Amino acid sequence: MARQFEVTRRDGAARLGTLRWQGQELATPSSFESKEELEFLNALTIHKAELDVAVITNLEEPRTERIDADVVILGGAVRFSDDPRGLTKALIGVRESTNPDSALYVPALATPNNVSLLVYAGVDLVDPIMAEVKAREGYLLFAEGERQFDAISRSHCLCDACSGVNVAELPPEQRVTILSAHNRQALKAELRVTRENIERGTLRDLVEGRCRAAPMLTALLRLLDEEHSYFERRSPIVRTATLLACSQESLNRPEILRFGERVIERLNKRDGILLLLPCSARKPYSRSRSHRTILKRLDNLRQFLHEAIVTSPIGIVPRGLEIMYPASNYDIPVTGKWTCDESEWVIGRLTQYLEANAFDTVVAHVSGPYREVCDEAAAALGVDLIHTVEDENILSSDSLQRLCAVAQELIAEFSPKRRDLRFDYLQDLADYEFGPHASTAIFAESPKVRGLFPTYYASDGRTRIATIAGKYCTLALTIEGARRYLGAIENRYCVRIDDFVPKGTVFAIGVLNADPEIRPFDEVIVLNDHVIAVGRALMSGWEMQASKRGAAVAVRHVEAR
Amino acid sequence: MKTARASSRCYPRQAASGASRHRTRANNRLAWTGWDLLNGEIVPSLTILLTTKGCFWARRDGCAMCGYIADANPDAQSSDIKKQLFEALALYGKAFKIVKLFTSGSFLDQEEVPVDVRDAILAALADTPRVIVESRPEFVTSEICGDVVRFNRHVEVAIGLETSNDQIRNGHINKGFAFRDFVRASKVAHSHGLTVKAYLLLKPPFLTELEAMEDAIQSTHEAAPHADTISLNLCNVQKGTLVEALWKKKLYRPPWLWTAVEVLKRVKPIATVICDPVGAGTARGPHNCGKCDRQVISEIKEFSLSQDCASFTATCADQLLWKYVLEFEKFSYGAPLVP
Numbered sequence: 001m002a003r004q005f006e007v008t009r010r011d012g013a014a015r016l017g018t019l020r021w022q023g024q025e026l027a028t029p030s031s032f033e034s035k036e037e038l039e040f041l042n043a044l045t046i047h048k049a050e051l052d053v054a055v056i057t058n059l060e061e062p063r064t065e066r067i068d069a070d071v072v073i074l075g076g077a078v079r080f081s082d083d084p085r086g087l088t089k090a091l092i093g094v095r096e097s098t099n100p101d102s103a104l105y106v107p108a109l110a111t112p113n114n115v116s117l118l119v120y121a122g123v124d125l126v127d128p129i130m131a132e133v134k135a136r137e138g139y140l141l142f143a144e145g146e147r148q149f150d151a152i153s154r155s156h157c158l159c160d161a162c163s164g165v166n167v168a169e170l171p172p173e174q175r176v177t178i179l180s181a182h183n184r185q186a187l188k189a190e191l192r193v194t195r196e197n198i199e200r201g202t203l204r205d206l207v208e209g210r211c212r213a214a215p216m217l218t219a220l221l222r223l224l225d226e227e228h229s230y231f232e233r234r235s236p237i238v239r240t241a242t243l244l245a246c247s248q249e250s251l252n253r254p255e256i257l258r259f260g261e262r263v264i265e266r267l268n269k270r271d272g273i274l275l276l277l278p279c280s281a282r283k284p285y286s287r288s289r290s291h292r293t294i295l296k297r298l299d300n301l302r303q304f305l306h307e308a309i310v311t312s313p314i315g316i317v318p319r320g321l322e323i324m325y326p327a328s329n330y331d332i333p334v335t336g337k338w339t340c341d342e343s344e345w346v347i348g349r350l351t352q353y354l355e356a357n358a359f360d361t362v363v364a365h366v367s368g369p370y371r372e373v374c375d376e377a378a379a380a381l382g383v384d385l386i387h388t389v390e391d392e393n394i395l396s397s398d399s400l401q402r403l404c405a406v407a408q409e410l411i412a413e414f415s416p417k418r419r420d421l422r423f424d425y426l427q428d429l430a431d432y433e434f435g436p437h438a439s440t441a442i443f444a445e446s447p448k449v450r451g452l453f454p455t456y457y458a459s460d461g462r463t464r465i466a467t468i469a470g471k472y473c474t475l476a477l478t479i480e481g482a483r484r485y486l487g488a489i490e491n492r493y494c495v496r497i498d499d500f501v502p503k504g505t506v507f508a509i510g511v512l513n514a515d516p517e518i519r520p521f522d523e524v525i526v527l528n529d530h531v532i533a534v535g536r537a538l539m540s541g542w543e544m545q546a547s548k549r550g551a552a553v554a555v556r557h558v559e560a561r
Numbered sequence: 562m563k564t565a566r567a568s569s570r571c572y573p574r575q576a577a578s579g580a581s582r583h584r585t586r587a588n589n590r591l592a593w594t595g596w597d598l599l600n601g602e603i604v605p606s607l608t609i610l611l612t613t614k615g616c617f618w619a620r621r622d623g624c625a626m627c628g629y630i631a632d633a634n635p636d637a638q639s640s641d642i643k644k645q646l647f648e649a650l651a652l653y654g655k656a657f658k659i660v661k662l663f664t665s666g667s668f669l670d671q672e673e674v675p676v677d678v679r680d681a682i683l684a685a686l687a688d689t690p691r692v693i694v695e696s697r698p699e700f701v702t703s704e705i706c707g708d709v710v711r712f713n714r715h716v717e718v719a720i721g722l723e724t725s726n727d728q729i730r731n732g733h734i735n736k737g738f739a740f741r742d743f744v745r746a747s748k749v750a751h752s753h754g755l756t757v758k759a760y761l762l763l764k765p766p767f768l769t770e771l772e773a774m775e776d777a778i779q780s781t782h783e784a785a786p787h788a789d790t791i792s793l794n795l796c797n798v799q800k801g802t803l804v805e806a807l808w809k810k811k812l813y814r815p816p817w818l819w820t821a822v823e824v825l826k827r828v829k830p831i832a833t834v835i836c837d838p839v840g841a842g843t844a845r846g847p848h849n850c851g852k853c854d855r856q857v858i859s860e861i862k863e864f865s866l867s868q869d870c871a872s873f874t875a876t877c878a879d880q881l882l883w884k885y886v887l888e889f890e891k892f893s894y895g896a897p898l899v900p
Contacts, residue, residue, distance in 0.1 A: 038892045045894075057895045076896030079811035108893040129889055133898055136882035172878045 004051050004070040005103040005124075006549040010520055010539065011198045012254065013095070013122040013234045019070070019103050021051075028103060028124040029198075031110065031191055038127060041105075045073065054102075059093040066546065067098045071105055071125065078108040078130070084219040088121075092227050095122040100543045101508075101550065108133075112143045112186040113213055114220075116194045120207045121224055122234075126191075128184045135180035143190045145213030149179065159185050201241040208247045218249075225252035232258055233540055236520040237433070238472035243330040245313045251345050253313075255326045260315045260349050264356045266431045267318065268439060270306050272416035273407070274359040276350075276385075278370045278394060279311030283329060284322040284454065290395060294365065297400045303418045304411045305363075308353065310370050312342040315349025319421075320428025323454040323473040338369040343376075350377035360414045365403050367392045386410075422449045422456045425468060429475035433523055434485060434493055441488030442466060442481050474523060479559045482525045482534050493518060495526045495537070495544060495553055502526055502533050502555045508547035516542040526553055533558040592649035596866060597659050598790075598835060599691055603866050604658035609649045613637050613673045616666030618697060618737055624723075625734045625766050628799030629665035639675045646682050660686055661693040668694035669705050669718070676708070683712035693758065695719045698738055698746035706753035717789070718750050723762040724776050725783035733765045735803075740783070747787040759788035763824060763847075764796045764816035766804050769890040770883075770897070773816060777824045785832040793836040795821050795847035808845070814897035815847045818857040819883045825861065826870050835865040844900070850879035 005028075009016040017028040022040065032038055044053040054067050057075030074094050080087035095104060103124040110118060110126035111134065118126065134141055138149045140157065149167060157163075161181035170178065197203040211217035224231070231254040243255065250256070280288030286295060295302060307319040309327075317327040338346075354362065354377065364374045364385045371387070378385045388403040390396060426449065430439035447458040447465055457467035465481040468474070477485065486494070496513040497506055506526060518524055518541030526533040535555035537544075544552040597606040614620075615633025623630065634641075646662070662682065666673045674682075686692045692715055701718055709716050722743045723730050730736045747757045761780050764773035781791055795816050798808045807813035821836060828834050838861050840846030842854035849857060856875045864872040886898050 035889075038889075042892060055894050073894055075894035076812060078893050078898060079896040083811075108889075108896075108898055127892065129892060129898065132885060132889070133882065136879075136885055137899075138878075172881060176881050 003101055003549045005101055007101060007539075007547075008550070009198060010234065010236070011201050011203045012120065012231055012236075014119045014194075014198050014203050015122070015124060016195060016198050017103060017124060019125070027195070029115075029119045029191060029194060030125060031115075031187055032125065032127045041071070041073075044071075054098075056094050056097070059090055059097075063097050067102065069098070069102050072098045072102045073105045073107060075107075077106045081109060081130075082216060084216055084223050087220060088223040088227065091118075091121045091123070092224075092230050096230065099546055099548075100539075101547045110187060111146065112141045112183070112190040113145050113210060114217055115187060115190050116143075116197070116203065116210050117207050117217055117220060117224075119194050119198070120203055126187075128187055131183035131187050132180050135176050135183050138179070139183075140179060141183045141186050143186060143193065143210060149175075157182060161185060201236070201239040202244075204253060205244045205246075208244075208249055211249075212247075221249055222252070225249060225254075228252075228254060228257055233516075233519075233542060238325040238474055238521050239329070240471055241329070243326040245330060245332045248339070248341055250332075251313045251341055253326075256313055256315075259321075259324075259326060260352075262432050263316060263318065263321065263349075264352050266436050267321075267428060268431055268437075269357050270318075271358040272360060273305050273410050273414060274354075274357070274362045275305045275307045275407070276362065276364045276366055276370075276374055277307060277309050278366045279309050279314075279317075281331075281334065283327070285309050285317075286319070286322060286453070293395055294400065294403070297404060298407060301404065301407045301411065302421060304416045305407060306359070310346060310350060310366060310373060312338055312346055315346050316353045318424075318428055320424040320426075321432055323425065323468070324429060324432060325472065328473060336368060338373070343369065343373055346373050347376045347380070350374065351380050354378075354381055354383060360416075361386065361410055363388055363403070363406055363410065365389055365394055365399070367394055420449055422451070422453075423447075423458075425454065425456055426458050426466060426475065429468060430466065433475055435489070435517070438485060438489065442477070442484050444484065472521065474521070476523055476536075476556070477525070477534050479532060479534060479557050482532060486525060486527075486532075491515060493522065493524050495524050495541070497526055497528050499528055499530070501531055502535075502553070502558055504555060505538075505551045506535070506553040506555060508539065508544050508550050508552045511544040511552050514541035514544040514552070516540075516545075518544070524553055526555060526558075527561065530561055531558055532561050591645060592653060594653060594657070598833070598866055598868070599658050604690075605656070606659035606661065607649070607653050607657040608661040608663065609646060611642050611645050611662060611664045611668075611674075613642060613664045613666055615673070616664075616697075617670055617672060619666070622735060622737060623802075624736055625803040626762065626796050626799060628802045628805070631801055632665060639678045642674060642678050643681055646685070650685065655686075655689070657689065659691045659693065660689050663695060665695075667696040667700045669696040669700035669709070671700075671705075680708070680712050683709060683716065687713050689713075689715060691715050691717055691756075693717045693719055695721070697721070698742040701746035701750050703749050703753070706749055706755060710753050710755065714754060717756040717758055718746070719758040719760060719792070720746060721762075722759045722780070722784055722788075724765065725780040726776055729765055729768070729776060733767045734762065743784070744787050756789040757787065758790040758792055759784045760792050760794050762794050762796055763821055766807050766813050770814075770817060770820055771887040771890065774820045774824055774887070778827050781824070781828040781832055781834060785828075788832075791828075791832050791834045793821065793824060793834055795836065795838050795841065797840040797847065798845040811900070812896055814900060815845065817883050817886070818842075818847050818849045818854060818861065819880060820887075821847060821861060822857060822873055825864055826873065829868065829870055833868060836861050837865065838862070849883070850877065853877035853879065 004020040007015045007017045019026045044051050045055050052069040053071045054069035055073045055075045105125035106123045108129040111130050139146045161178050167175050197206045211221045235254045280290050282288035285291045309317040314327050362385050365388045367389045388406050390398040427439040430442050449458050451457045455468050458465045463480045464478050466475050466477050469476045498510045518537045522537045524537045533555045534557050535553045538551045592609040595606050596603050612634045614635050614637045615630045619630035725740050727739050750757050763777045798805050838847050838858050841858045842848050860872050890898050
């Protein structure tokens with residue numbers, strides 16, 4: 001039977017989709033509305049008909065294969081309404097044991113306050129049952145939290161249900177009618193907000209805000225964050241939306257953890273002289289006033305230095321990755337002070353970075369909290385930093401003068417190789433996106449680099465190999481680049497398709513095999529025995545393999561093999 | 562605890578929840594007095610708990626909601642059982658119209674209560690107008706009933722039927738007998754001139770509130786022709802039971818008191834139904850929102866004596882929630898909507 005549910009868009013574990021439901025297209029995440037709809041679904045759990053519906057209640061039961069149904073119901077989910085641990089386990093458990101193109105329905109649990117977080121964890125369908133129950137318990141529900149009605153004589157809400165009515169004066173039945181109308185409307189509105197945030201790629205920011213109202217939800221978000229691999233395997237490699245790191249939980253966002261991991265695990269080992277610089281409000285950093293001033297002053301000396309930016313909450317950003325999400329696109333509250341969590345996190349990243357590379361010496365052109373962080377990391381490793389900032393001002397002429405003097409001295413002492421800085425960007429992006437040694441494979445004989453920041457491109461003189469392109473500033477391979485990569489590294493970031501010539505979009509149904517490392521918006525190589533193509537993944541590699549519906553890859557170029 | 566001090570009130574089965582019963586024993590309260598209905602009259606009653614080696618079914622397998630086996634004494638001797646009875650009688654006298662002997666098992670099971678003990682106890686109560694003993698149906702045989710009436714002609718056998726639905730009784734409760742076993746036992750008892758009381762369980766596990774309500778009403782209809790009295794027992798969460806394990810996982814909630822009221826109102830025309838809400842008003846017992854519980858509990862007790870629906874006058878805003886729960890709980894797919 002054809003699948004009745006299709007995921008059309010993803011933001012981490014959250015999805016936008018369409019469910020063919022009672023002859024119509026239901027845009028998910030969504031809430032069932034009427035009792036008739038609930039009855040209809042209930043009947044489908046007993047007699048299979050146009051929709052395949054499965055109920056999972058016992059999650060401890062061992063399963064050998066993924067449950068394959070159009071709609072999967074997490075039975076008795078309401079038992080977890082005060083149990084963030086149980087809910088985390090249940091949501092992750094049910095999602096991991098069902099097919100990605102099954103819609104997950106969590107009954108009788110959603111409120112306007114928690115629904116964005118449920119969707120963030122991978123829920124597609126909810127209902128207004130808890131909103132109705134809360135109305136009968138005397139609660140007005142808002143996206144920002146709930147309020148016992150006793151505490152306020154008049155709802156300050158302007159929704160259709162509330163306006164102009166003094167609910168406190170009404171008899172119980174009428175009061176319940178109004179509270180439930182309000183609660184249902186609030187749930188519906190929040191689902192709209194949630195869908196819009198998925199579209200924009202900002203659901204996490206919404207969720208971090210919403211969970212403030214309830215310790216249970218904050219606990220739930222923190223526990224979900226401990227399920228790093230579940231979310232990382234679903235998180236896009238890039239976004240256009242700015243990542244807002246406004247809370248303690250932001251430090252544990254899957255994108256931030258992944259960036260940190262890849263800087264250590266994927267980039268080529270570096271040696272020579274490392275220059276540490278503080279981050280800037282403007283991104284990419286090299287476009288900011290502070291960096292422009294420093295870089296202009298260093299001028300040609302830069303070709304002998306490796307630059308890395310110290311920042312919260314990303315940690316360490318090598319210069320070549322400053323155009324990569326999330327380093328390219330984040331914002332944090334700036335107070336001049338760092339919290340213990342922030343400092344600890346950045347110290348950890350810097351320590352790892354210094355350990356993973358083999359720098360001869362480290363220059364730190366930083367002040368304030370940055371300086372403390374750098375000192376602590378250096379102390380932990382027993383490394384001596386050379387500080388170049390005088391009087392706490394990184395842009396003062398004394399500081400800049402000292403920086404240049406120190407750089408000159410060190411270059412004379414260690415005589416590092418001169419590099420084309422534009423090539424740094426291409427190399428770092430290649431390794432970050434395609435894994436360790438990808439840059440060596442793709443750019444084997446040092447290529448010609450051209451282009452204006454940040455859209456550099458590399459060619460071997462006549463044929464273009466790779467370009468930094470698009471709104472995401474990722475490294476896109478040409479067919480030539482793909483052939484070079486394949487020649488050295490087989491299968492990684494490859495999608496094997498059935499025997500057809502891909503045009504435009506490759507759908508999941510046509511995918512035979514895909515590298516499970518592929519993430520949404522990754523650059524991938526598509527191939528079968530006859531053709532080779534390059535394109536952008538639209539879903540994760542493991543999902544391409546498990547799904548029967550949905551667009552898997554947007555293909556850019558195709559050639560015969 | 563309520564149960565220990567309310568000795569002058571009607572309590573067909575006082576101190577039945579695991580916790581309160583335990584305390585009762587610790588306080589050495591193995592008997593208490595109350596008021597009950599006898600042939601339409603409200604009369605004084607005496608309830609005596611007899612510690613035996615426990616229910617044979619509980620020792621072998623056990624029911625989902627029953628934790629009484631924890632109070633049994635595996636080493637109970639014949640003399641102990643007799644001693645318990647006579648101590649109670651000595652303490653309270655013999656002036657009661659109703660005496661209830663609860664072993665938390667089967668009084669008619671010769672393994673549990675040896676024949677000589679049984680006969681001595683029955684003989685001692687030969688003048689009491691109503692002696693109520695409890696038994697599983699398999700022990701209600703013609704032979705045993707014949708023996709019983711030789712010593713006492715006023716015995717009522719109370720049988721834990723729980724529900725007339727075999728699927729629920731065995732699949733949900735694990736009771737281990739069929740409705741036809743109860744019908745047979747009832748016929749046998751009646752043929753010897755004994756009367757029969759049927760215990761029905763309101764809200765066995767794995768049922769929604771509405772299913773539980775409908776099951777209790779249906780069961781009353783089906784059991785009434787075979788029972789002289791029906792006792793509606795509201796399920797409570799006893800220690801060490803399956804029901805407790807489900808309750809801890811929030812997969813079980815004891816029945817709403819409103820559900821009990823609704824069942825009593827609906828079955829009033831067809832049977833004499835009594836109800837003692839044990840442990841009511843607590844999380845482990847049948848409860849409502851907390852505000853109206855006390856009133857509804859006392860109205861249920863009042864109804865048990867008066868058999869008059871006019872006893873039910875309470876109203877509370879939580880009835881709207883209860884009605885919603887009845888209608889929508891099945892859509893939660895396995896968990897109660899509210900604690």
